Amino acid sequence: xxxxxxxxxxxxxxxxxxxxxxxxxxxxxxxxxxxxxxxxxxxxxxxxxxxxxxxxxxxxxxxxxxxxxxxxxxxxxxxxxxxxxxxxxxxxxxxxxxxxxxxxxxxxxxxxxxxxxxxxxxxxxxxxxxxxxxxxxxxxxxxxxxxxxxxxxxxxxxxxxxxxxxxxxxxxxxxxxxxxxxxxxxxxxxxxxxxxxxxxxxxxxxxxxxxxxxxxxxxxxxxxxxxxxxxxxxxxxxxxxxxxxxxxxxxxxxxxxx
Amino acid sequence: xxxxxxxxxxxxxxxxxxxxxxxxxxxxxxxxxxxxxxxxxxxxxxxxxxxxxxxxxxxxxxxxxxxxxxxxxxxxxxxxxxxxxxxxxxxxxxxxxxxxxxxxxxxxxxxxxxxxxxxxxxxxxxxxxxxxxxxxxxxxxxxxxxxxxxxxxxxxxxxxxxxxxxxxxxxxxxxxxxxxxxxxxxxxxxxxxxxxxxxxxxxxxxxxxxxxxxxxxxxxxxxxxxxxxxxxxxxxxxxxxxxxxxxxxxxxxxxxxxxxxxxxxxxxxxxxxxxxxxxxxxxxxxxxxxxxxxxxxxxxxxxxxxxxxxxxxxxxxxxxxxxxxxxxxxxxxxxx
Numbered sequence: 001x002x003x004x005x006x007x008x009x010x011x012x013x014x015x016x017x018x019x020x021x022x023x024x025x026x027x028x029x030x031x032x033x034x035x036x037x038x039x040x041x042x043x044x045x046x047x048x049x050x051x052x053x054x055x056x057x058x059x060x061x062x063x064x065x066x067x068x069x070x071x072x073x074x075x076x077x078x079x080x081x082x083x084x085x086x087x088x089x090x091x092x093x094x095x096x097x098x099x100x101x102x103x104x105x106x107x108x109x110x111x112x113x114x115x116x117x118x119x120x121x122x123x124x125x126x127x128x129x130x131x132x133x134x135x136x137x138x139x140x141x142x143x144x145x146x147x148x149x150x151x152x153x154x155x156x157x158x159x160x161x162x163x164x165x166x167x168x169x170x171x172x173x174x175x176x177x178x179x180x181x182x183x184x185x186x187x188x189x190x191x192x193x194x195x196x197x198x199x200x201x202x203x204x205x206x207x208x209x210x211x212x213x214x215x216x217x218x219x220x221x222x223x224x225x226x227x228x229x230x231x232x233x234x235x236x237x238x239x240x241x242x243x244x245x246x247x248x249x250x251x252x253x254x255x256x257x258x
Numbered sequence: 259x260x261x262x263x264x265x266x267x268x269x270x271x272x273x274x275x276x277x278x279x280x281x282x283x284x285x286x287x288x289x290x291x292x293x294x295x296x297x298x299x300x301x302x303x304x305x306x307x308x309x310x311x312x313x314x315x316x317x318x319x320x321x322x323x324x325x326x327x328x329x330x331x332x333x334x335x336x337x338x339x340x341x342x343x344x345x346x347x348x349x350x351x352x353x354x355x356x357x358x359x360x361x362x363x364x365x366x367x368x369x370x371x372x373x374x375x376x377x378x379x380x381x382x383x384x385x386x387x388x389x390x391x392x393x394x395x396x397x398x399x400x401x402x403x404x405x406x407x408x409x410x411x412x413x414x415x416x417x418x419x420x421x422x423x424x425x426x427x428x429x430x431x432x433x434x435x436x437x438x439x440x441x442x443x444x445x446x447x448x449x450x451x452x453x454x455x456x457x458x459x460x461x462x463x464x465x466x467x468x469x470x471x472x473x474x475x476x477x478x479x480x481x482x483x484x485x486x487x488x489x490x491x492x493x494x495x496x497x498x499x500x501x502x503x504x505x506x507x508x509x510x511x512x513x514x515x516x517x518x519x520x521x522x523x524x525x526x527x528x529x530x531x532x533x534x535x536x537x538x539x540x541x542x543x544x545x546x547x548x549x550x551x552x553x554x555x556x557x558x559x560x561x562x563x564x565x566x567x568x569x570x571x572x573x574x575x576x577x578x579x580x581x582x583x584x585x586x587x588x589x590x591x592x593x594x
Contacts, residue, residue, distance in 0.1 A: 003364055010361035018349045021390065093345035099311045101362040102334035108362070256312050 007103035008111035015082060015115025033074045033127045037134065041066045058194065058225040067131040067138065068218040069191030072153065074127045076211055078120030079154040080182060083113065083161020083248075084174075091171050099255060109162065109252040113245070116161075117154035124150055142221040149221070149237065153214035156241035159248035166251045190215045196227050210244070213237040262287045262414050262446035263308060267317030270303050270470075277303045279470035280317060285448060290440055292461035293450040294560065296572045300470035301450035302342055305418050308448070309339050322413050335363070338412030340403045342419045342450075346391050352378060352402050353387040356409060363410040377405040381435065397428035404435055408443070415439065417449040421456060429456070436460055452572055454560040466564060473567050482558040485566045488532035492525045492539060493552040504546040511535055532557060 019026065045063040048054055057065040089095040098108055128146075132138050164177065188202055189195075189211035195203055206212045217233035220226035226233065263285040270278040278300040285291045293301045306312035308321050310330035319326045322336040346355050353374060360370040378384045381401035391399060400420065407415060420436065421429040437460065440447055451457050457464050458478045466474040466481070474481055494501070501519075508517045508527055517527050529535045532555040543550050564572045 006361045006364050006366060010358045013361075014347065014350070014354075014358050017354060018347065021349045093341055093343045094347055096311060096341055097345045097359065098362065100309050100334060100337075100339055101359070102331050102364070103362040 004104050004107040007098075007101075007108040008114075010103070011098075011108045011111035012115035012118070015112055016118055019082075019119045029074065029078060029123050030126055030130075032077075033070045034130060036070050036073070037063070037066065037127075037131060041070070042134075056194070056197065058219070058227070060223060060225065064135045064137060064223060065219075066192065067135045068222050069189070069215050071124050071128045071131060072150065072211065072215050072218055073186060073191055075120040075124035075150050075154050076157050076186070077182065078123050079113075079116050079158040080161045081178070082116030082119065083158035084165045084178065086112075086162050086165035087168055087171055087174060090165065090168075095255070105253045105255075106249050109249055110245075113155055113158040113162065113248070116158040117151050120154045120158075121147065121150050138222045139224065140222075146218055146221045149214055149217045149234070152237055152241050153210060156210045156237075156244040159241075159244035162248040163244070163251050166248075166255050185209055185211055188212075190227065194227055208240075210237055210240040213240070260287050261285065261320075262289075263319060263321050263448065265304075265308070265317070265319040268304065268307060268314055268319050269316035270300070270307060270312065271315040276470050278307070278314075281467075281470070281472055283465060283472065283475075285446060287446050288440075288444055289462040290436070290447040290449065290460050292457040292464040293448070293467050294452065294454070294457040294461075294464050294564075294572070295450075295467035296452055296570075299452075299467045301452075301467060302418055303470075304467075305339070305416050305448065305450060309337055309416055310334055335410070336413045337416060338407035338410065338414070339416040340400075340407050340418065340420060342422060344399055344403070346399055346402060346406075348392040349390060351388050351390055352383055352394070355391060355402065356406055359406050360409050365410065373409055377408055378402075380408075381405045395428075396424055397431060400424065400428070400432055401435065404432070404439075408439070411443075412445065414446045414448065417447060419450055419452070421451075421453065433459060454572065458560060464560070466560070466567065468564070468568050474563060478560065481560060481563050483530070485558050485563050487528045487562075488530070488555055488557045490527045490529060490532050490536065490539065490553065490555040492527065492543075492550055494523050494525065494543070495549040495551055500546045501548065504542060504548045507542045507546065508539065511538060 041063045044066075045061055048057070048062045054061055086095065089098075098105070128138075132140065160181075164181070168174075168177070184205070188198075188206045189209050190206060191211070195206045195212060198206065213228070213233040213236045216226045216228050217230055217237065220230045220233070261284050263283065265281050265283045268278060268281045268283075269276070281300075281304060293304060295301055303312065307314050308319055308326065310321075310326050310333050314326070321333045324332045324336075326333060347358075350358070356374040356378070357370065360366070360374065365373065375384065375387075378387050381404060383398060383402055383405065386394065386398065391402065394402065404417075404420075417436065421432050424432065433456070436447065436449070439445055449460065461478065463475070463477055464481060465472045474484065476484070494504070505517050505519060505525065508525070511527070511529060517525060519525050527535075527539070536553065536555070539553070540550065542548075561572055564570070
C-alpha cells in the first residue's frame, strides 16, 4: 500500500504547494467569478425582474439561480486548467521525472488530479461564501454533500484536461483549445439558463456534460430546486466522471515521451 | 566486473528516419562510459530507451540485469538520470523538489529528510534548500538535478549532456562532482556529450556515435591512436648545424611521419606518439649540431578522430545553433 500512497502524496503535495506559491494566480482566480456574479448576475437579475420572467428560472431570482453555477464554474475552470497544465510538464520536462521513476503512474495521476481538485474546491468555497453575502437564502447546511458533488465534478475535469494534455503534441494552440473546450462546456451546462428550455441540439450536448448534473445537483442542495431528480444527477455525474478518470489514467499509464 | 548495460541491436525509428541504428554496446559496471557525437546523432534517444521512457522500435537492452522491454519497473528502481533539459519544478524549493522525488521512489520520513540534507550538502546547496529554484543559477540547478538523481542510491547513473549551456567555470565544477561520484559511490555512469574535452576528461571509454550508429569505440587514448598523428613543432637556430641532415634523419623516425620546414625556422613533424619521439628528436639535433630554441607538440584530439571517420567536425554550425537555443531556453526558465 505504501508504494501507492507515496506517489499519490508526492503529486498531491506538488500541486497544492505550487498553487500556494503563485500568489497573484490565487487572487486572479477569484476575480472572474466575482465579476460574473456582480456585473452579469445583478444586471440580468434586475432585467428579468423588470420583464416579470423570474418563473423561467425554476421560480428563483436570477442572481440566486446563477450563484451555484458560478461557484461550480470556478471549480471547473480551476480543475480543468490544472489538468491541462500537464502539457507544461510535458513541454518543460517534469513529466519525464515522473515517468522515469518506479512510482505507480495510476497513483501519481490520481494524486495530481486530487491535488488539482483540492485547490479548485478551496477557490470554489471562497466564491460560495462571497455569494452567500449577496444571496443569503443559500442553504449552507448542505455544504458537505455540496463539497462531495464538487470533488467528483472537479476530478472529471482535471481528468479531461489530462487526457487532452497527453494527446497534444505541442503547446501551440494551447489557448485556442482551452477556449474551444471551456466555453461550450460552461454555456451548455445549465449555469446560465435551464437546459430544458434550450433547443434540442443544445439539450443533447448538455446531457453529455458532467457539469450539467453537478450544477443541477448543487442547485438542489443549496436552493432546494432542480430540473432533474437529485438521484439522476448524482448517478450521471458519477458515471461520466468515472469514464473521464479511467480514460485519463489509461492515457497517462501508457505515456512515453515521444 | 560484470556488465551494467548490454544493448542488442537497439533501434529507434521515427517514420523513415533511423534515429538509433542497431546499436550493440556493453558497458561495464563501475566505469564512466561516454556517448560522444554531434547533436542529433541519437545519443538522447539511446539514453531514453535505456531509461525505459521510450520504446525501442527494434532490438532490446539489458540494464542492471533486466530487459528494458520486459521489466521496465525493476530498471527504474535502479537507475538515476539527469535529463538534458531542465526538469526541476521552478516554483518549488530545492528541498521540496528533492522531497517529491524521494516519495516517488518510495522513500519517506526521517530517512528521506536525512538523505536530502546530506546530498544537498554534497552539492553545496544546503544554504539554498528553502529558496525557490527560479532564483537558482544554471549551475546550481544542474547540481540540484544531480543530487536528486542520487537520492535513491541508483546503480547506474545516466547524464545527458550534463554541462550543456553552462559557463566554463561551472562546467569544471560539475565535472568535479561527476568524478567524485564515481570515486566515492562506485556507480556506473553513462553520459552523453558533444564536448570533446568533457568526454576526454571524464570517460574511461567512449563510443563515438553519428547518424545513430556507433562508428568507433575505445579509451580516449586508443581512439586518438587510431588516427594517430600528433604534431611536434621544433624551432631551430638557423645559422648553425646541418639542417638538411637533421630533416632527413627526422623523416626516418617512423614510417608514416612527415616533416615540413616552414619559414623561418619552424619544423613540424607528424608522428604517432609525440612524448615517445621527443627524446629522439633531441638526440638527432645533437648529432647534427642543431640548436633547438623551442619545442612544443599537440596531441591528436577526439575531434580529429571524428573528422577522420566522418569528414565532418563534431561541433558544426547546426550544433552551435542548437546550443544557442538551449542556452536561450534555460535563460527563459530563469526569468519565468
